Amino acid sequence: EDQVTQSPEALRLQEGESSSLNCSYTVSGLRGLFWYRQDPGKGPEFLFTLYSAGEEKEKERLKATLTKKESFLHITAPKPEDSATYLCAVQASGGSYIPTFGRGTSLIVHP
Amino acid sequence: DVKVTQSSRYLVKRTGEKVFLECVQDMDHENMFWYRQDPGLGLRLIYFSYDVKMKEKGDIPEGYSVSREKKERFSLILESASTNQTSMYLCASITFRDGSGNTIYFGEGSWLTVV
Numbered sequence: 001e002d003q004v005t006q007s008p009e010a011l012r013l014q015e016g017e018s019s020s021l022n023c024s025y026t027v028s029g030l031r032g033l034f035w036y037r038q039d040p041g042k043g044p045e046f047l048f049t050l051y052s053a054g055e056e057k058e059k060e061r062l063k064a065t066l067t068k069k070e071s072f073l074h075i076t077a078p079k080p081e082d083s084a085t086y087l088c089a090v091q092a093s094g095g096s097y098i099p100t101f102g103r104g105t106s107l108i109v110h111p
Numbered sequence: 112d113v114k115v116t117q118s119s120r121y122l123v124k125r126t127g128e129k130v131f132l133e134c135v136q137d138m139d140h141e142n143m144f145w146y147r148q149d150p151g152l153g154l155r156l157i158y159f160s161y162d163v164k165m166k167e168k169g170d171i172p173e174g175y176s177v178s179r180e181k182k183e184r185f186s187l188i189l190e191s192a193s194t195n196q197t198s199m200y201l202c203a204s205i206t207f208r209d210g211s212g213n214t215i216y217f218g219e220g221s222w223l224t225v226v
Contacts, residue, residue, distance in 0.1 A: 043201055043217035103153035
């Protein structure tokens with residue numbers, strides 16, 4: 001069974017304090033790993049898709065990296081507007097194509 | 112710009128009422144999903160559909176049904192709403208036509224309160 005574990009569950013940072021969110025996964029062959037941002041009361045907004053170990057993608061202050069067992073979402077010099085819940089999901093290459101989601105990391109950035 | 116539209120953002124219904132949640136996507140995606148999201152439980156799959164008139168149960172289908180009469184529209188039905196169905200409901204769609212790990216697009220969510 002595919003599994004996705006995100007840590008920490010919650011993270012509080014000061015503005016400018018860089019950190020990383022972790023997404024550990026177990027899947028029988030990875031088709032894709034997704035990162036989403038979700039603001040309170042809204043639907044998840046797509047950030048990145050990573051396909052293979054060693055791949056990296058960047059968007060503004062966010063950088064996602066991927067290994068064979070986990071993915072990191074690095075946040076460099078965060079701002080209060082980066083406060084949100086960040087969701088990770090994996091999609092297996094064989095069998096069901098249904099993505100498996102983690103429970104998310106709630107990030108709060110204080111000014 | 113891609114779009115998944117959920118017709119109702121906020122609903123308040125009484126116990127026992129029949130509830131319809133509508134979702135429309137404009138991306139010609141063959142696959143559509145309904146999730147519910149609750150604090151501490153994350154996203155849980157209720158039903159999904161991989162083609163018109165086709166449906167499959169997800170992890171928590173009890174108390175729900177779905178309808179997909181047209182490719183762009185996927186409806187979630189609560190036959191007799193109960194208070195434990197108070198939640199945020201999210202519709203999503205995805206295509207696999209190009210063979211890669213495709214992006215899942217979500218709607219804005221429907222907040223349902225059953226009183």
